[in-house]
Amino acid sequence: MAERVHPTDSDAASAHSGQAIPPKNPPPGTYVIQLPKDQVYRVPPPENASRFDLYSRRNTRPSFCRRFLCSILLLITVLLLLFAIVSGLFFLILQPLSPRYSILAISTKGMQIRPNASISPQFNVTVRAENPNKKIGIYYERNSNISVNFGDVMLCKGALPALYQPWRNVTVMAAKLKGSGIKLSSSAVKALKDSEKQGKVKLKVDLRAPIKMKLYWMKTWTIRAKVSCEIWVKKVTGEAKATEKKCEHSLKLW
Numbered sequence: 001m002a003e004r005v006h007p008t009d010s011d012a013a014s015a016h017s018g019q020a021i022p023p024k025n026p027p028p029g030t031y032v033i034q035l036p037k038d039q040v041y042r043v044p045p046p047e048n049a050s051r052f053d054l055y056s057r058r059n060t061r062p063s064f065c066r067r068f069l070c071s072i073l074l075l076i077t078v079l080l081l082l083f084a085i086v087s088g089l090f091f092l093i094l095q096p097l098s099p100r101y102s103i104l105a106i107s108t109k110g111m112q113i114r115p116n117a118s119i120s121p122q123f124n125v126t127v128r129a130e131n132p133n134k135k136i137g138i139y140y141e142r143n144s145n146i147s148v149n150f151g152d153v154m155l156c157k158g159a160l161p162a163l164y165q166p167w168r169n170v171t172v173m174a175a176k177l178k179g180s181g182i183k184l185s186s187s188a189v190k191a192l193k194d195s196e197k198q199g200k201v202k203l204k205v206d207l208r209a210p211i212k213m214k215l216y217w218m219k220t221w222t223i224r225a226k227v228s229c230e231i232w233v234k235k236v237t238g239e240a241k242a243t244e245k246k247c248e249h250s251l252k253l254w
Helices: 009-016 037-042 046-057 064-094 186-198
Strands: 100-109 122-131 137-140 145-150 153-158 163-165 169-178 201-215 223-233 238-240 242-252
Touching: 100 201, 100 223, 100 242, 122 145, 122 153, 145 169, 163 169, 186 201
Parallel strands: none
Antiparallel strands: 100 122, 100 238, 122 169, 137 163, 137 201, 145 153, 145 201, 153 169, 201 223, 223 242
16 A cells, blocks of 8 residues: 655745745756746746837837728718718609610711621711700710611721700710721621612611719719610611611619
8 A cells, every 4th residue: 555645844835935846856867947936937038038028018009000091991981871872862852864865867988888898987876865854964974985786797986975964955966986997798798788678777876875963063973874776777878867766775873
């Protein structure tokens, strides 16, 4: 049966003093080093002294630049939220109507109908734009795009003039469209000649116009007006008077 070993008085005194109690019989070739408890926890090694001073002196408060950036982001968020609310009320209360568009006239030049020939057609397109809204004007911005297509072939393209249209107003805009190096395949030339013989050539006019609506002093963001018109003319040379027209228009708010 193993004997129970009781601590001696020296062991108890060492325990009360907070010092580590070394083993009574350390193994040969080993050393026991006793260090004060305060030195172990509070004094860093010399190689870490500079790092310790840096961390202990670091300011935990946010820097001025960080507070400034946070304030700017908060202000931008609030302004965007207010803009969204005002815009929503604008469309909810006033309920603006979409402008109405139609093609009044179209004339062509440089249409030489030959297979695999490179042509440079020119079209003059007259567009009628009606603003049916009350007290809401329309700004036609730059970078609009209007094109004339025969089947899958784009014959020419151009742009509408930038202008302001008052409320309850009808404005007629003339656009000059040009094409360069357009090649018609044999099938496209045959279809065009057959349509001219029938006196019914189908052309498609696509219009994309960035606009802004104005009520008193307030302007909306840029709205995209999209117009697609199908027109039928007797021929594509000279003054091509439209015999039938069919237009669809819509607004893209975002």
